[in-house]
Amino acid sequence: MNSNPLRSLALGLTAASLACALHAQPAPKLTDGKVRFGVLTDMAGPTSDLAGPGSVLAAQMAIEDFGGKVLGMPVDMVSADHQMKPDLAANTARQWFDTQQVDVILDLASSPIALAVMEIAKQKNKIAFVNGAGTSRITNDSCNANTVHTSWDSYSQSYSLINAVAKQGGDSWFFITLDNAGGQGVERDGMDAVKAAGGKVVGSVRFPLNSPDFSSYVLQAQASKAKVVALIASGSDSVNAFKAIDEFGLNKQQKVVAMVTFIPEIHSLGITAAQGLILNEAFYWDTNAETRKFSERFFARFKKMPDAVHAGVYSSITHYLQAVQATGTDDAAVVMKKMKEMPVNDFYGHGGSIREDGRMIFDMHMVQVKKPSESKKPWDYYNILATIPAAQAFQPLSKSTCSLVTKKS
The missing domain is CATH 3.40.50.2300 (Response regulator)
Structure with missing residues (x-):
């Protein structure tokens, strides 16, 4: 069988060059x-x-x-x-x-x-x-x-909000709290904030997730005579709670602060029933x-x-x-x-x-739900009362218990 040495050498060099070029290409860096x-x-x-x-x-x-x-x-x-x-x-x-x-x-x-x-x-x-x-x-x-x-x-939803209400005379508090890790955390930080503001906690009650009836919890809050009732509920629990609050007239006798309520709950509840509520929001669409x-x-x-x-x-x-x-x-x-x-x-x-x-x-933003007469368009629910700077809105690193934080003496 005849062969061409020059042709074979050229083919070999080409193959080697291609192999080197392929080997030199960086491998994809995405898993x-x-x-x-x-x-x-x-x-x-x-x-x-x-x-x-x-x-x-x-x-x-x-x-x-x-x-x-x-x-x-x-x-x-x-x-x-x-x-x-x-x-x-x-x-x-x-x-x-x-x-x-x-x-x-x-x-x-x-x-x-x-x-x-x-x-x-x-x-x-x-x-x-x-x-x-x-x-x-x-x-x-x-x-x-x-x-x-x-x-x-739980820190961002507690300290700045409670301090503002305390300055308006809210010195006695009752907590209605979702009984899970999130609710307990907000309640714990909230109670600490009340004490730090010079107020007192006169009572609390906890409810299970997805509760259909808040009557007994609202009646306990009403009987406490606290100036402020802090509701720690979100989602459908917020809606059900506010229905009971409205039914028993709690919001006419005591100030109600929504600690972890957000715009979907306000929308479901309706601005008429929710008007006057004070809450903190991380994001508001119309800012x-x-x-x-x-x-x-x-x-x-x-x-x-x-x-x-x-x-x-x-x-x-x-x-x-x-x-x-x-x-x-x-x-x-x-x-x-x-x-x-x-x-x-x-x-x-x-x-x-x-x-x-x-x-x-x-x-963060401290907001208050508008009166129906103030709302000019769909989803126009909030008046922004104050912007809370990032350094004040969240727990300072000096109070952190995170193992990643280098403690300084």
Whole structure:
């Protein structure tokens, strides 16, 4: 068989050059060649209006607005209903991380859910964003290096709000509290805030999640003669509680402060029944041009205005993808370090930042529900009474019990 030595040499050099070129190309730096988010939320339970399908849409919008890719590779998402069951949430998170290539889990409405899932994220070296739970344990004794808390917490919902009411003569308090980790945390911080303001707690009562009847709790608050009744409830529990408050005329005899009530509950309750309520909000759709622009786009697809959980999910995905883009990797430790270095400048957390304990700090708003005569358009529910600066809205690091925080003597 005849052969051409020169031709063989040329072919060999070409093959070798190609092999070298292929070997020299950097390997993809994204695990599995993509980024995948998992929205783990309450799709039909008591916090489904606050989180639920709206969080799924917010995640989709964030991915679309980023272009559906990062570092030239696809970005997608999955979603599931945790049904308010911590064991189900933990099992779903484990399965997502182990078999479905999920890099980041978001939402996590309900404090027991958040505490369960953030532990799985730590074990699997993935990232969890808590957008829908409020216990301050998330960035205190239960903190870890893989979790970011972007929503309100029990401290932010207590101190500034209670101080303002105390200055108006509210020196005796009764608490109606959801009996779970989140509710207990808000109650604990709230009672501490009352005492710090020179007031006293004259009583409290706790109710189970998804309670249909609040009559007995409201009557106990009424009998206490406290000047202020603090309601620690969200979702459908808020709506049911306020119906009982209105039925028994509690709000005509005592000041009622809504510690963890948000705009979906105000919408369900109706502005007439909710008028005059004072609450803290992490996000209000009609605050400025940026919040209105996002919210009107969201409303066009969802027919409801977004709340702080929805806005927080969008913001978290965007901030994460920006960090991946900047670092060229989805390695959890590298991305987390970058996210803490980068400011959060968007319609949700304008001027915000993520601290070493995983707490995202940003300005909060103290609002009061308008009278019906003051509301000029649908979803026009709040007067903003004050903007609480980030450094004042959240627990200072000097009080932190997080193991990630370096204590200074």
